[in-house]
Amino acid sequence: MELKLKDIKKDPRINSFIDQTDKYMHSLGYTDHGRRHLDIVGDRSKILAKAVGLSAKDQEIAAISGWCHDMGNFLGRTQHHYWAGMLFSQCYINQADPVQISRIIQAIVSHDKDDLKIVDKITACLIIADKSDVHRNRVVIKNNKKIKEDIHDRVNYAVTANHLNINNKKKTITLSLTLDTKVTNIMDYFSIFVERMNYCQKAAEYLKYDFNLNINHTKLA
Ligand SMILES: [Fe+2]
Numbered sequence: 001m002e003l004k005l006k007d008i009k010k011d012p013r014i015n016s017f018i019d020q021t022d023k024y025m026h027s028l029g030y031t032d033h034g035r036r037h038l039d040i041v042g043d044r045s046k047i048l049a050k051a052v053g054l055s056a057k058d059q060e061i062a063a064i065s066g067w068c069h070d071m072g073n074f075l076g077r078t079q080h081h082y083w084a085g086m087l088f089s090q091c092y093i094n095q096a097d098p099v100q101i102s103r104i105i106q107a108i109v110s111h112d113k114d115d116l117k118i119v120d121k122i123t124a125c126l127i128i129a130d131k132s133d134v135h136r137n138r139v140v141i142k143n144n145k146k147i148k149e150d151i152h153d154r155v156n157y158a159v160t161a162n163h164l165n166i167n168n169k170k171k172t173i174t175l176s177l178t179l180d181t182k183v184t185n186i187m188d189y190f191s192i193f194v195e196r197m198n199y200c201q202k203a204a205e206y207l208k209y210d211f212n213l214n215i216n217h218t219k220l221a
């Protein structure tokens, strides 16, 4: 059996992992790692996979990996990518194509910033999709004071628009952000996002594309 994202989204086991992750991450005061983030990463992974010419099967693997990549956070933040891969395997190992499952697990465990592994085009697509998701809507608002205190909240909250564009003729992948400089400044953005942008650049290079970053209509990379 070939797994499809539309079926996985209805699976109560996967949904309970995501619900638990939501509760855990909210209790830690982290930015959103729930369905909003997962929908964006799943969609972007699939769009990137299609744009770089991957097969329909591989596009589905990219979409599924994107949607499930953070669901292991409730078992521990530092190893959450391995937990997510293990949980995925436990759910489907006896009922789906083992090759498809292996490739999904591999993509999931490859996405973590401290343990990044660009092993194929699917992992490269997932890494760009995940690391490019910075937006005001990721901030879980408890009060205004918290947003100003925490640099991750502040920078995410400052980003009011986020577009990822793939140009197959120019071979560019461009992340365009609108940053509200009343909330934070561009230096704050770079102090926490340089690492993520480097990962996007490496993943784009693997796909044989250039990665560009535009902030407030100015090309910065
Ligand atoms: Fe993650």
Ligand SMILES: [Fe+2]
Residues within 6 Å of the ligand: 033, 037, 041, 069, 070, 130
């Ligand atoms: Fe993520």
